[in-house]
Amino acid sequence: MSRSFDRRSALRLFAAAGLGAAATACAGPGGSASSAASASPHSLATSGAVDGAVSFAHWRAEDKAVIADLIKAFVRQHPHAGVEQDISPSADYQSTALRRIQGSRTGDLFTAFRGAQFEQIVKAGVYSPLTGAKVTGRYRADLIEPGAHRGVQYGLPYQLVFNMPLANADALDRAGHTSAPADWDGFLRLLDDLKAKGYVPLAWPGGDSANAGQLLNTMVMNNAPSDDMFTKIESGAYKVTDDWFLTTLKQYGQLKPYFQDRATGSTTDAVAQLFAQGKAALLATGSYQMAGVRALGAKFPFDLVAPVTTTAAKARYQGVFNTTFILGVNSASKVQPTAYAFLEFLSDPANAGAYANRTGQHVTVEGVEYTNPDLKAVAPWLRKKTLLAPRFQFLDLDIRTAVENAAAAVVGGKKPEQAAEEAQRVIDQKRA
Template sequence: MLTFHKKVTGTALLAGIMALTGACGNGAEPGATKKSDAPAAKDKAVEISFIHWRGEDVKSLNSIIEKFEKENPNIKVKMDIFPSDVYQSSAQAKLLDGTTGDVFTSFPGAQFESISKAGLFADLTNEKFVSNFNKNLIKSGAKDGKQLALPLQLVYNMPLYNVDMLKKFNLEPPKDWDGFLAMCEKLKQAGIIPIALPASDIGIDQLLNSMMMNNAPDEQIFQKLEAGQAKLTDDWWIKTLSQFKELNDKGYIQKDSLGTKQDVAIAMFAQEKAAMLATGSFHIATVKAQNPNIKLQVLAPITVPADKMVYEGIHTTTFMLAVNSRSKHQAEAKKFVEFLSRKDIAGQYGNETGQHVTVEGVDYTSQELKDVAVWATKKTRFQPRYLISNADIQKSLKNSIQATLGGKKPEDAAKEAQAVVDQQIKLMKSN
């Protein structure tokens, strides 16, 4: 667990990650704080725990926390940040005793469903600050008529691309699969890696959405998969795996993508060795920090003929702010969520981290954020992967793509993934 109070150096961050890795092996939680069951004295500050996965946002959030503590001198915020994969697998367990994650964030989809089922979301439905958000962008945090979480980020989960690089070669974002392949080939012939794909961590989770969005335009496809009404051995997923294989076999993805983590892929893209970065708009600020002169936009591979295209891209509302129902400091926790939802604070967060936010009336000062905002008028699909409620089924999709990139035939990779789906369906029916 990485604990941040003010500023964290790169060395301290690395040390924290090493400490976290060691902790995972023995179940310990470095930096965990024992809290007293007794109520705090009026003249003593209450400390609330805030946990999430966005390590790249620490500088902005530290500044925001300092402002909050100045306005609320009797509330202190202890922020703990975890790698996203660790957060997805362990956050719920950390919430159970109420001493960690008075305020916490959730991913939509499987994690949200699991935490909701465990009853760990405090109901925010009647809180006044809910009206600070665009009501159409917080639906992923609602369940059974209650607003359980408030997504703060509006993300476009599509590859970033280097605008000037495409212009240099007289290229525009393609409108069909043949055009996408032709663009990649031209870039490859020029000695440029078309796609930097961090396939060992988040890259596949992101790219699979736009790769399958038009192959299976039915927005209920993953609900049908979990119900046994669709299969990964059907044409839509075989085609998606085959197109991943085609990109890989033609050298349009960098070598050893399965061994490439996001930091390496980001550096490759920022150094202009690659034309596209297969993550999403959430990495704009990180890329710009490494290359301030790069001009960025997003695009989605269109995997069908232009006249068969239904969706132009992918969006997600995530970083869902929530209050732990088992917290002893819910009033203070809600005060912090309210602070984060203020237009000026959400604007600071969005502009400093390169994120679009779901709070109404925010003024974006970053040119990239202004440019990417055009996607709000396009036909985008909510990230399909997050509509899978079962984490093992979600993982089986990623595993099938990794297997395909590793050389397995798409049909065989799909068959292995479907076996996992069938097993999970049986388990769900038996429970």
């Protein structure tokens, strides 16, 4: 987090490595889970006339204008083709996308969240496999594993994000912190110092299920006995009443004085506004909100700060990352050649770079040049030891909700032991 890091050097490193630094510094479980039996693969039409209208289904409304400009450029290359965006809010997309894209009523090209949604879509046979398709060669092979299942590449994760608190670097400087806290005591001391300077130390969207759980990624990354902690909670090998998770819940209780008022009912929009106005020092979501916060008028420089919940000696990871926004071609699409052509277009380094720099999202396409100042500011995290965001190991969203709700319940005043026992009862019922 040191502001002494030369940002231009970071960018040169990033561009030369083509995201390789991120891969070598990361240890990510759950990339290609094998619990669901996939349907028979459908062939993908990668050749044929590029014409007809393609429906592109996704959840990034904030990217609409950027993608619209990319579509215009695509149509200039393919005058007989067209692409229409079908956008749903992220929470709705997570719950309804499979029903909507089955049979290609929408989503000739579509996106998926890593984890449960990706697995559900694979099982339903909606993907046309991309294994062997030329487009896969444009991506870092070691960053697209979350789009594979049992050795078959069904989708291509397009975005690389850091699911950990976004920081107002000016606020950190004013509080006297120029390096990231290396342990839990140091993180609490940072929050104390920020509070003393008049900031809400940590803005948390506790009322938004899609984003409230992002903080859990970093809260468990060093507490858990293994990197596949949530896979094991889901299987029954671990329980939320285990000591390591009770420790996590107790630490949520320690964070309560540093959250904004009525944190468990706060929306993402409300806390993003609080952060953008300079009233909150940390925003407990992730780097994917950088562009949105800029659009709200934020002028301060960004950084990322992950809570290390152990001592420095016991910490295995400095933060978390995720590869998501998994692009795939619908097996039932009647315009597959055009959908695939648009996928290839988005995967061209120049076009992927245009998407990245305008949306503030790192991408997994190799050879992209980053000019966005915010992407350059967080580029040092590409060299740090990060864990593939464990929250998305859950394949049963009811179990994930029970685990995340336990943390929210503690922030709301419930004793950690009671919150854990109630969550474990839900998990046991789901597994029965």
